[in-house]
Structures are given as C-alpha cells and as structure tokens.
Amino acid sequence: MIPFVRFGAVDLPVGTLEVFWLDAYSGGVFLPFRDATAGTTTYGGGRYLLDTAKSADLGSVGDELVLDFNFAYHPSCRYDPKWVCPLAPRSNRLTVPIEAGERM
Numbered sequence: 183m184i185p186f187v188r189f190g191a192v193d194l195p196v197g198t199l200e201v202f203w204l205d206a207y208s209g210g211v212f213l214p215f216r217d218a219t220a221g222t223t224t225y226g227g228g229r230y231l232l233d234t235a236k237s238a239d240l241g242s243v244g245d246e247l248v249l250d251f252n253f254a255y256h257p258s259c260r261y262d263p264k265w266v267c268p269l270a271p272r273s274n275r276l277t278v279p280i281e282a283g284e285r286m
Contacts (some may be wrong), residue, residue: 212232
C-alpha cells in the first residue's frame with residue numbers, strides 16, 4: 183500500500199477536489215478525480231490531473247496551483263491490468279462531466 187496524505191483542497195465551480203501528498207514512490211503532489219464521463223468516454227476508475235512523481239505537474243503561479251483539465255490523463259491500469267493504480271476517493275468524485283483531457 184502506498185500512503186497518501188491529504189494536504190489541501192481546491193474549490194472549483196463544479197465541486198471540491200482534495201489534493202494529496204504521496205509519501206512514498208518519489209513523493210509529490212497527486213490529484214485523482216472521477217467525473218460523470220467515467221465509464222463512458224473515460225476510464226471508469228477516474229483520471230489523474232497531477233502526479234508530480236510521474237512529472238505530470240502543471241506548476242504554479244505564485245502560491246496558486248495550476249489546474250488545467252485539458253491535461254487530465256488515464257492511470258496506467260487503464261492500459262494494462264498488471265498495474266495497480268490508486269483511484270479517486272469518494273471525496274474527489276464530481277457529478278458533472280469534465281469534457282477535457284484524455285478519452286478512450
């Protein structure tokens with residue numbers, strides 16, 4: 183099991199997403215989410231927006247985190263069942279579709 187620590191939340195017009203710190207596996211910021219496209223046009227387990235351990239980092243402007251859903255991507259387990267991926271927690275499930283980012 184890979185430990186994640188919630189260290190903040192981002193309030194968006196479509197809902198709130200929790201942001202996690204990955205304590206192991208190189209460390210870093212991690213933001214998984216699931217939206218209303220899950221299981222239809224995107225992977226059913228959700229997508230990732232940030233994972234600094236894998237160099238998926240959009241940076242910041244001053245002390246603000248940059249979030250651009252055009253860069254949302256599927257976790258590795260979407261492509262190969264050999265991978266075990268952390269999925270979006272219940273708190274990061276949006277009820278609206280995010281029609282941006284990687285699709286199936």
